[in-house]
Amino acid sequence: MKILTSIILLFTSFTLHAVELPGIPDFIDQMVAKHQFKRDELVQVFQRAVRRQAVIDAISKPSTLKPWPEYRVNFVNAQRIELGLKFWNQHAAVLQRAEKQFGVPQEYILAIIGVETLYGRNMGNFRTLDALTTLAFDYPRRADFFRSELENYLLLSREQDFNLLAIQSSYAGALGIAQFMPSNFRKYALDYNGNGKTDILREPEDAIGSVGNYFKHYGWRSGEPVALLAQVADVNRLSVLTELKPSLAWKFDVGVKPVSGDYAYLPPAWILDLTFPTDKEYWMVFENFDVIMRYNTSSFYAMSVHQLAEGLKDAKRR
Numbered sequence: 001m002k003i004l005t006s007i008i009l010l011f012t013s014f015t016l017h018a019v020e021l022p023g024i025p026d027f028i029d030q031m032v033a034k035h036q037f038k039r040d041e042l043v044q045v046f047q048r049a050v051r052r053q054a055v056i057d058a059i060s061k062p063s064t065l066k067p068w069p070e071y072r073v074n075f076v077n078a079q080r081i082e083l084g085l086k087f088w089n090q091h092a093a094v095l096q097r098a099e100k101q102f103g104v105p106q107e108y109i110l111a112i113i114g115v116e117t118l119y120g121r122n123m124g125n126f127r128t129l130d131a132l133t134t135l136a137f138d139y140p141r142r143a144d145f146f147r148s149e150l151e152n153y154l155l156l157s158r159e160q161d162f163n164l165l166a167i168q169s170s171y172a173g174a175l176g177i178a179q180f181m182p183s184n185f186r187k188y189a190l191d192y193n194g195n196g197k198t199d200i201l202r203e204p205e206d207a208i209g210s211v212g213n214y215f216k217h218y219g220w221r222s223g224e225p226v227a228l229l230a231q232v233a234d235v236n237r238l239s240v241l242t243e244l245k246p247s248l249a250w251k252f253d254v255g256v257k258p259v260s261g262d263y264a265y266l267p268p269a270w271i272l273d274l275t276f277p278t279d280k281e282y283w284m285v286f287e288n289f290d291v292i293m294r295y296n297t298s299s300f301y302a303m304s305v306h307q308l309a310e311g312l313k314d315a316k317r318r
Contacts, residue, residue, distance in 0.1 A: 076304055
């Protein structure tokens with residue numbers, strides 16, 4: 001295989017410390033038995049994988065620990081709107097096609113890519129093999145998840161015929177312009193430009209189509225809202241004010257309604273409160289908000305995507 005036979009050539013000029021983490025030999029056995037990998041080649045791969053303390057540090061201190069105003073400013077700002085408009089103009093036809101095919105507004109596809117990678121400018125600076133190996137064998141809290149992603153990464157490298165030691169990702173192993181985990185890359189990434197290869201690492205068209213496909217798979221409801229700024233008549237009457245989704249707890253009879261707009265009908269929603277230094281801000285958030293959270297389970301993340309999408313749409317109209 002190209003991806004494995006080129007390993008020695010890549011690393012003859014310097015030596016990396018081999019990882020010696022419990023569980024790797026058993027994992028190699030599994031990959032050989034289950035997927036017919038060659039044992040010697042996998043041994044060579046993992047001899048060159050490196051445990052990265054920076055990966056453990058990053059996943060242990062997620063950005064969502066910041067207060068909402070500090071978190072928001074990183075993603076909803078003039079730079080991301082300006083660069084987003086340029087990306088939108090460059091790929092307008094593809095974004096229109098994806099919206100029509102998947103029912104996801106262009107600005108939300110665009111906002112995901114903007115939040116995740118600044119429109120492909122920042123796709124991560126960790127070697128994917130190192131990140132996933134570190135988390136699979138030295139992060140017990142989510143070891144099963146990351147071992148599965150490592151398995152999918154090895155399979156993906158074989159299917160895509162790329163060198164698994166040369167690919168960069170986020171600290172969690174998310175890949176490419178759309179930052180798909182390896183399992184999602186294999187399940188939902190599309191060859192959206194029709195060139196015969198599914199490449200969300202380098203091809204914006206494939207990333208756009210893949211985000212739309214991902215959202216559609218997880219139940220995006222075309223034409224329904226994502227989030228609406230809300231008025232709360234009596235906070236004490238609300239049974240749940242939380243960042244975690246209750247059983248669709250919002251009801252009009254507790255004095256909650258959108259700040260603006262005349263809505264004869266709204267789908268079920270739940271209440272999200274966002275804390276500012278001097279006050280709270282309440283939002284009605286809907287099933288499409290939940291779909292965004294399939295990308296990242298943080299409500300701060302989903303709200304940042306929503307507000308960036310709204311900012312991009314407003315800027316596009318001007």
